[in-house]
Every structure is written in structure tokens, then in C-alpha cells.
Amino acid sequence: MAFPFLWLLSTAFKPPRELAGLHPTWIPEAPTLDNFRQAFAQQPLAAAAGNSLLAAAVSALLAILLATPMAYVLARVRNRLSRAATGWVVISQAFPLVLVIIPLFLILKGLHLVDSRIGLIMVYVVWSLPFALWMLTGYVRSVPRELEEAAAMDGAGRLRTLVSVTAPLLAPGIVATALFAFITAWNEFFFALVLLKSPEKQTLPVVLTHFLGAEGVADLGPLAAAALLATLPSLLLFAVIQRRITGGMLAGAVKS
Amino acid sequence: MRHDPAPGRRVTRRGLLAAAAALPAAALLPGCSDGRRRPAGGRITLRFQSLAWQQDSLKANKQLVAEWNRQHPDIRVQYVQGAWPTVHDQLLTSFEGGEAPDIIHDASDDLADFAYGGDLADLTALLPPRLKRDIPQRSWETGTFDGRIHGVPFLQEPRVLIANRAELHRSGVRIPTPEHPWTWQEFEEAAQRLTRGSTYGVAWPLKEPVSATLNLALSTGGQIFHRRRDGKVEVRFDAVDQRVPRTIHDQVNVDRSASRTTLGMGGSDTLPGFFAGRYAMVPLGFSYRQQIAQQAPRGFDWTVLPAPKGTALDQGVSPQTLSIAEDCPYKEEAMAFIDFFLSPPNMVRLALGDWLLPTGQEALKDPALRVARYDWATGTALADSLRSAPAQSVRGYPEWKDKIATPGLQEYYSGAIGLDTLRKRLVEDGNPVLARYQR
Numbered sequence: 001m002a003f004p005f006l007w008l009l010s011t012a013f014k015p016p017r018e019l020a021g022l023h024p025t026w027i028p029e030a031p032t033l034d035n036f037r038q039a040f041a042q043q044p045l046a047a048a049a050g051n052s053l054l055a056a057a058v059s060a061l062l063a064i065l066l067a068t069p070m071a072y073v074l075a076r077v078r079n080r081l082s083r084a085a086t087g088w089v090v091i092s093q094a095f096p097l098v099l100v101i102i103p104l105f106l107i108l109k110g111l112h113l114v115d116s117r118i119g120l121i122m123v124y125v126v127w128s129l130p131f132a133l134w135m136l137t138g139y140v141r142s143v144p145r146e147l148e149e150a151a152a153m154d155g156a157g158r159l160r161t162l163v164s165v166t167a168p169l170l171a172p173g174i175v176a177t178a179l180f181a182f183i184t185a186w187n188e189f190f191f192a193l194v195l196l197k198s199p200e201k202q203t204l205p206v207v208l209t210h211f212l213g214a215e216g217v218a219d220l221g222p223l224a225a226a227a228l229l230a231t232l233p234s235l236l237l238f239a240v241i242q243r244r245i246t247g248g249m250l251a252g253a254v255k256s
Numbered sequence: 257m258r259h260d261p262a263p264g265r266r267v268t269r270r271g272l273l274a275a276a277a278a279l280p281a282a283a284l285l286p287g288c289s290d291g292r293r294r295p296a297g298g299r300i301t302l303r304f305q306s307l308a309w310q311q312d313s314l315k316a317n318k319q320l321v322a323e324w325n326r327q328h329p330d331i332r333v334q335y336v337q338g339a340w341p342t343v344h345d346q347l348l349t350s351f352e353g354g355e356a357p358d359i360i361h362d363a364s365d366d367l368a369d370f371a372y373g374g375d376l377a378d379l380t381a382l383l384p385p386r387l388k389r390d391i392p393q394r395s396w397e398t399g400t401f402d403g404r405i406h407g408v409p410f411l412q413e414p415r416v417l418i419a420n421r422a423e424l425h426r427s428g429v430r431i432p433t434p435e436h437p438w439t440w441q442e443f444e445e446a447a448q449r450l451t452r453g454s455t456y457g458v459a460w461p462l463k464e465p466v467s468a469t470l471n472l473a474l475s476t477g478g479q480i481f482h483r484r485r486d487g488k489v490e491v492r493f494d495a496v497d498q499r500v501p502r503t504i505h506d507q508v509n510v511d512r513s514a515s516r517t518t519l520g521m522g523g524s525d526t527l528p529g530f531f532a533g534r535y536a537m538v539p540l541g542f543s544y545r546q547q548i549a550q551q552a553p554r555g556f557d558w559t560v561l562p563a564p565k566g567t568a569l570d571q572g573v574s575p576q577t578l579s580i581a582e583d584c585p586y587k588e589e590a591m592a593f594i595d596f597f598l599s600p601p602n603m604v605r606l607a608l609g610d611w612l613l614p615t616g617q618e619a620l621k622d623p624a625l626r627v628a629r630y631d632w633a634t635g636t637a638l639a640d641s642l643r644s645a646p647a648q649s650v651r652g653y654p655e656w657k658d659k660i661a662t663p664g665l666q667e668y669y670s671g672a673i674g675l676d677t678l679r680k681r682l683v684e685d686g687n688p689v690l691a692r693y694q695r
Contacts, residue, residue: 016547016550016551017550017551017552017553017554019551020527020528020531020547020551020552021528021531022528022529022531022532022534038311041311042311042314043337114353114355115355193342193345193346194345194346194349197336197350197355198336199335199336199337202337206339206342207337209339209341209342210309210337210338210339211309212309212339212340212341213309213310213340214307214340214363215340215464215522215523216341216463216522216524217522217523217524217544217547218524219309219310219311220524
């Protein structure tokens with residue numbers, strides 16, 4: 001797992017002559033920031049990062065706002081409908097991209113939201129919602145129902161129980177799920193490529209392709225520098241939430 | 257007028273994916289409204305999607321757009337950045353969705369789908385006489401489909417031999433020039449003499465072997481694709497077609513003057529070995545000089561040699577082109593921009609930025625492109641020998657290339673199959689593929 005990142009890190013700081021060495025080295029002999037300077041000079045990386053940040057942050061927030069109550073219901077209400085809904089969520093993850101993008105196009109057309117940041121955010125919400133729902137359902141199931149029952153016995157109303165008892169216990173799961181949705185949107189390429197036409201709206205993964213020439217030729221140093229910058233946020237976030245994600249996915253998997 | 261989509265439109269997995277994505281957009285996406293293009297005051301805005309990606313090339317493109325905008329306040333050109341790896345899919349969705357850029361930068365071998373599909377304007381009547389005269393007919397052929405010009409070819413790239421000059425001198429081989437290039441026989445002998453110890457005479461980077469093989473085969477009169485009297489194209493693999501592939505095969509498998517390991521590599525991948533003296537020569541595109549100039553160790557002495565000559569010095573190329581979208585409501589203005597963009601001095605700036613050759617005859621005469629530095633002069637001397645790539649307008653070529661020719665040539669070059677088997681594959685398996693596109 002660490003190898004690609006370390007190699008990217010090493011490449012980003014190497015001058016061109018070191019990049020073409022027959023015996024590549026881990027540590028650059030003459031480390032340089034030129035690749036970063038060139039990357040920023042060539043492409044609007046900061047603006048693209050801003051677009052990615054906006055799309056990822058807003059879509060993650062919306063996904064959480066929608067997924068949390070839905071997950072609570074799915075986890076607490078066990079009937080044929082909720083089981084079918086859970087099954088549908090799982091199956092939807094297996095849909096090929098082409099099947100998903102067509103209805104999304106239809107929706108965006110109706111809303112006049114093609115080449116629009118709002119349209120892209122809506123797509124990202126729809127795209128990340130099933131997995132967010134699945135993750136959160138696991139978290140909700142991991143909160144013992146007995147705690148809610150105890151709160152009710154102590155006289156707390158349903159809303160009070162949810163706010164004061166369940167929500168604090170769910171908070172780590174909500175944060176982990178939000179960060180997962182954020183990373184998914186941050187790294188997404190195909191929807192952004194197809195849906196956004198205006199250069200000022202392009203996201204970071206799309207702008208990264210601008211460092212590539214015909215037949216796979218690449219401006220390797222600046223590309224590595226730009227890719228490193230694009231990777232860092234998701235890598236850092238992933239490092240922070242890794243345990244929580246694993247815990248969330250496994251939560252509720254075993255009956256107590 | 258839009259033409260019926262040709263049956264031979266490229267069908268690749270990526271293409272299918274993008275087409276499926278674009279399908280609903282055909283009817284759904286909002287088109288480019290005049291409101292966007294013509295705000296109050298009568299000024300129009302044209303979107304120019306450029307694929308420039310190298311630092312100098314980007315700078316030249318953006319400067320030219322800025323100069324145009326200064327000189328033409330009523331016809332504003334908006335620079336839009338595209339990317340080579342995604343341009344086909346991106347244009348496909350853009351055309352289907354009515355969101356295509358007005359002026360489109362692409363490669364001539366990528367235009368067939370869009371030209372036959374009616375997405376690109378016929379430029380024949382729009383071309384200014386100066387531009388028409390300046391670019392030779394052999395280059396116009398690369399942007400011509402069914403007799404209509406759909407792309408203005410402006411930059412092109414010959415395949416050359418990039419050689420370690422010290423090794424050349426040490427071996428005592430004759431140094432070829434554009435006026436007196438090696439024959440294929442001489443090239444084979446030179447590669448053998450350059451092979452010593454752990455150094456191979458040549459490294460063929462043939463990760464994508466088809467276009468390299470086809471384009472170089474033109475020098476021996478190889479066509480591979482032959483147009484019959486009824487207009488249909490069929491594959492043949494005659495003696496003249498076999499000369500170049502046989503040379504590569506024999507260098508790898510018989511006299512061992514070529515490295516086997518580089519067969520699966522791209523051009524850039526061979527450079528570390530070239531710099532380290534593992535290979536004395538590498539056949540590469542002319543623009544690779546930039547990477548070599550940037551990356552070669554200090555003191556590494558390299559030179560550019562013309563590709564070997566057969567019955568002629570010819571080789572096939574697919575130039576970069578500029579096109580106008582059929583849906584663009586301001587085609588004359590778009591052509592005026594193209595005319596400005598491709599004026600001789602500007603074509604020189606673009607060529608220098610991309611380390612490529614201009615197609616324009618006036619630009620080719622520019623002293624900046626005739627210098628010995630980085631062997632620019634060797635490249636410009638080769639410009640007359642560049643022809644339309646054999647597969648340029650063959651319908652079904654992409655499928656033939658992916659399913660038949662690429663694996664066939666890879667197996668042949670590695671020594672897994674012989675020439676007869678290769679011929680059977682290319683011809684007997686290949687012709688039914690092309691036939692499907694020509695019913």
C-alpha cells in the first residue's frame with residue numbers, strides 16, 4: 001500500500017535527469033520543487049482543488065443528512081420492506097456506470113443542471129448514498145437497542161432519546177461515513193469529465209489528465225507533483241478514519 | 257447537412273461506455289444557446305478546445321488566443337483545456353449532447369468517427385486560399401474524409417532514429433543524413449555492428465506495434481490496406497508489406513541486434529536504457545527530443561537520424577488537426593481564428609512549443625526550424641517524405657488493430673509465431689472484420 005505513495009513522493013521531488021535513471025533511487029539526489037512550480041504554472045490546480053473540495057464536501061454533507069435517518073429506520077425496523085431496501089442498496093453497488101449515468105442524465109436535464117456544480121454534487125450524493133447508507137446501518141445496529149429502551153423507561157421521549165442517547169454514539173460512524181463520501185467524490189473522474197464542460201468548473205482528477213500527452217507520454221515530474229497534492233487530502237483523511245471505517249463496516253455484522 | 261452515421265464508427269469498450277453515457281444527452285443536454293455566445297453588444301464567443309499539454313506548447317497556445325482576442329474584440333475566443341487520453345470520449349459526449357467546442361484540436365486519425373458522423377463541419381469551402389496553398393496536398397489528405405476536409409493538419413511527427421553518437425562513431429558505421437539515409441539493409445548491418453557486449457544496436461519500443469509498423473512500411477511500398485475498384489478496402493500482406501516487420505523480427509530473434517525486453521515498452525520507457533548505453537539507437541517520434549534534452553545525463557551525446565529508406569523515404573503520419581464543429585453557428589469566424597492561429601509565424605511558435613514539425617510550407621522555411629541544435633534541421637528535411645498514414649480512413653481499422661494486428665504483431669516480433677501465421681491472421685482473420693464495416 002505504501003509503495004505507490006512513496007514512489008509518487010520520491011518522483012515529485014526528482015529533477016528530470018533523475019527521473020530517467022536506469023537505477024532509480026528512493027531518495028532524490030538533488031531534490032527540487034520545480035515540478036510543483038511547473039505544475040501550478042501549467043494548470044489551474046488551485047481552482048480545480050477548490051472545485052473538488054466544494055463538490056466533495058457538500059456532497060458528503062448531503063449524503064450524511066439523507067443517509068442517517070434512512071439508516072436508522074433500516075436498522076431499527078425489521079420487516080420485509082426494510083430487508084428489501086437493504087438488499088437493493090447492496091445490489092445497486094454492482095450496477096455498471098453506464099446504467100447509472102443514463103437516469104442521472106435524465107434527472108439533470110429536467111433540472112437544467114448539466115455543466116453545473118450543483119448537478120455534479122447531486123450525482124455524487126446519489127453515487128455515494130447507498131454505501132453511506134450501508135455503513136451507517138451497521139453503525140446504528142451496533143448501538144444497543146437496550147440503551148434507547150432504558151432512556152424511554154427513564155421518561156425520555158423519542159426525539160430526546162435520539163438526540164441525547166443515539167446520536168452521540170453514532171457520531172464516530174457519521175464522521176467516518178462522511179469522510180468516506182468525501183473521499184469518493186474527491187477522487188471521482190468519469191462523471192466530472194462527462195458532466196462538466198466549462199474549464200473553470202473542472203475538478204482535480206480531470207485536470208490531472210492535462211499533464212498527459214498522446215500515446216501515454218507524460219510530463220512525469222509535474223504530473224507526480226500534481227498527483228501528490230491530489231492524493232494527500234484523501235490519504236490523510238483515510239489515515240484518520242481507517243479504524244472507524246473498518247469498525248463501521250463490521251459493526252452489526254455479528255449478533256450479540 | 258448531417259451525414260448518416262457510418263457503419264464503421266469506432267467501437268471500443270471506452271467508446272461504448274462513452275456512447276452509452278452520451279445517449280440520453282443527445283436529446284437532453286441543453287445546446288449552446290446564442291445567449292451564451294452573443295451577449296449584448298454583438299460580441300460572439302468561440303470555444304477553442306486545445307490539447308496542448310507541454311509547458312512551452314501551452315504557453316504558445318494561450319498567447320495566441322490572447323493575441324487574437326486583443327486584435328478581435330468582437331470575436332472572442334475562449335481557451336478550453338482538453339486532454340489527449342480523454343479527448344475521444346469527451347468529444348463524443350460533447351457532440352451528442354450539443355455541447356461541443358466550436359474549434360477542436362485533435363489528431364487526424366481520431367477524426368473519422370466524427371467526420372463520417374456529421375459532427376465536424378466540411379471546411380472545404382471555408383478554407384482561406386492562403387492556408388489551402390500553404391499546406392501540401394499530402395497533408396490535406398490526412399484530414400479529408402469522403403472528399404470533404406474536416407480537419408486542418410498543422411503539426412506532424414516523423415519517426416526517427418535517436419542514436420548515441422559516441423557509439424555510432426566507435427562502430428565506424430556511416431552516419432546517415434536525410435539526403436542519404438540508410439537503406440533497411442544498411443540499418444540492419446549498422447545495428448549488428450553497434451551490438452557489442454551488453455549493448456544492443458537498437459531497441460524497438462513496440463507496446464503499440466501497429467501504427468509504427470504500418471507507417472514505416474510505407475518506405476518499402478507497403479500499403480497493407482488496398483482499396484479495390486468497388487471502393488472497399490481489403491488487407492493484403494505481400495512481400496513489400498513484410499519487409500519492415502521481418503526486419504524487426506529478425507533483429508530480435510535471429511541476429512539479436514535488438515533488445516527483446518523493449519518490445520513491450522512505450523517510447524519513454526526505453527530512455528533510461530538508452531542513456532545508460534544499453535541501446536545504441538531507439539526509433540522514436542521526433543518530439544521525444546524534448547524528453548531526451550531534459551532527461552539525458554550531462555555530456556550524453558545524442559543525434560537524430562532519418563528512418564531507413566526502402567524504395568522511398570516515405571512514412572505515414574497522423575498530424576494534429578483543427579476542426580470546426582458542425583453545430584458552430586459562426587463557422588466563418590472560427591475559420592478566421594484558425595487562419596490566424598496557423599499563420600506561418602504562429603505555426604512556427606506552435607511547432608517549437610511541441611517539438612514537432614509544422615505542415616505549412618512557409619513555416620517550414622523558418623530559420624528557427626532549420627537549426628542544427630536538437631537536430632531540428634534533420635526533422636524539417638524529412639517533412640517532404642511524410643504521407644497520410646495507411647490506416648487513416650479505413651473503416652474498421654480500430655477493431656482490426658485491437659483484435660487482430662496488435663496481438664499478431666506482438667507474437668510475431670517475440671518469435672512466438674512465424675511470418676506465414678502472421679499473414680494468415682492479418683489477412684484471413686482481418687478481412688472479415690473490415691468487411692463488416694463495409695457492407
